[in-house]
Amino acid sequence: MFVCSRVIKSLLDGGRQTKAALRLSMRTMSSGISSQYKYETLEVSQPSDNVLQVMLNRPEKRNAMNRIFWKEMVECFTQIDGDQDCRAVVLCAAGQTFTSGLDLTDAQEVFQAAEDKDIARRAFFLRELIRGYQESFTVIEKCKKPVLAAIHSACIGGGVDMVTACDIRYCTQDAWFEIKEVDIGLAADVGTLQRIPKIIGNDSLVRELVYTGRRLYADEAKECGLVNRVFQDKEVMLQSALDLAVLIASKSPVAVQSSKVALIYSRDHSVPESLDQMATWNMSMLQTEDIMKAVVALMSKAKDPPNFSKL
Numbered sequence: 303m304f305v306c307s308r309v310i311k312s313l314l315d316g317g318r319q320t321k322a323a324l325r326l327s328m329r330t331m332s333s334g335i336s337s338q339y340k341y342e343t344l345e346v347s348q349p350s351d352n353v354l355q356v357m358l359n360r361p362e363k364r365n366a367m368n369r370i371f372w373k374e375m376v377e378c379f380t381q382i383d384g385d386q387d388c389r390a391v392v393l394c395a396a397g398q399t400f401t402s403g404l405d406l407t408d409a410q411e412v413f414q415a416a417e418d419k420d421i422a423r424r425a426f427f428l429r430e431l432i433r434g435y436q437e438s439f440t441v442i443e444k445c446k447k448p449v450l451a452a453i454h455s456a457c458i459g460g461g462v463d464m465v466t467a468c469d470i471r472y473c474t475q476d477a478w479f480e481i482k483e484v485d486i487g488l489a490a491d492v493g494t495l496q497r498i499p500k501i502i503g504n505d506s507l508v509r510e511l512v513y514t515g516r517r518l519y520a521d522e523a524k525e526c527g528l529v530n531r532v533f534q535d536k537e538v539m540l541q542s543a544l545d546l547a548v549l550i551a552s553k554s555p556v557a558v559q560s561s562k563v564a565l566i567y568s569r570d571h572s573v574p575e576s577l578d579q580m581a582t583w584n585m586s587m588l589q590t591e592d593i594m595k596a597v598v599a600l601m602s603k604a605k606d607p608p609n610f611s612k613l
């Protein structure tokens with residue numbers, strides 16, 4: 303009886319919330335998502351309900367990562383994490399190149415700022431700087447909404463750091479990846495070395511790529527598991543990435559976002575620790591109305607997915 307009344311209540315609430323959500327989403331679309339997400343190096347759009355597209359937008363510089371970009375990534379993904387209307391994100395890039403990585407001209411100026419400091423102060427400055435740049439991509443992992451990277455053409459240096467922090471990677475047939483840092487005399491320091499071994503699970507290949515800076519082309523990237531799908535061109539890839547984001551956004555946000563948190567936790571912890579985290583997490587999440595809604599929809603063979611409330 304209790305379960306039954308909860309089901310009916312949740313269905314009724316769902317109806318009310320659908321209308322409210324529809325009104326809000328119409329309002330959002332009419333006021334324009336770009337007025338809520340104002341960035342210089344990133345263009346944010348809403349291609350579909352509950353889905354945001356974040357596009358690197360310095361095509362004339364091949365989307366090189368300058369200091370504004372490093373700052374805006376943190377602001378943008380923090381904003382997305384708190385955006386109840388967003389349930390999945392597509393990360394793509396404008397122009398002919400996905401990204402040429404670190405903006406070498408800008409970086410030179412940034413490093414020069416510490417030149418006249420004493421050696422210890424310069425070291426502290428650089429440490430803070432690197433920690434800040436690391437955060438620009440870790441924020442993708444901290445954002446509970448799944449982030450799908452749609453990569454075309456060149457993905458160099460910092461680009462590999464960035465996409466390895468994403469949940470899912472698609473690329474075009476003409477895509478190539480380059481862990482370029484060795485060629486500019488440094489060890490990659492903003493995420494690639496920490497994340498890529500866990501993604502492709504081939505230590506020998508990782509070391510080859512890291513020590514040589516050679517290009518990894520689309521087919522090999524798929525073969526080793528860096529990407530899971532390769533598309534003939536950018537347009538087809540973006541449509542497929544959007545379709546996937548829409549599908550993810552149709553699921554319970556409680557289920558999807560809890561899964562992301564658990565997957566990242568378990569990557570960094572032992573199986574027993576991760577099972578414990580899962581049990582503690584789900585002792586709250588199992589009480590969600592989403593389970594009831596999903597089960598009712600499943601059992602009644604509903605054509606459309608249930609309307610899950612904002613999270």
Ligand SMILES: CC/C=C\C=C\CC(=O)SCCNC(=O)CCNC(=O)[C@H](O)C(C)(C)COP(=O)(O)OP(=O)(O)OC[C@H]1O[C@@H](n2cnc3c(N)ncnc32)[C@H](O)[C@@H]1OP(=O)(O)O
Nearest residue numbers: 362363364366402403404405406407435458459460482483
């Ligand atoms: C704390 C440290 C944190 C992060 C560290 C990350 C490390 C890295 O990212 S290492 C990788 C650094 N990047 C590179 O070495 C790539 C350099 N660029 C290229 O190889 C090429 O530009 C290209 C990406 C292959 C594209 O070639 P093409 O299509 O022929 O374009 P270009 O004519 O070369 O460039 C057009 C325009 O963009 C400027 N530009 C390109 N890349 C960068 C860059 N990385 N930094 C700054 N500017 C870049 C280039 O200078 C041109 O500018 P103009 O004003 O038009 O001359």
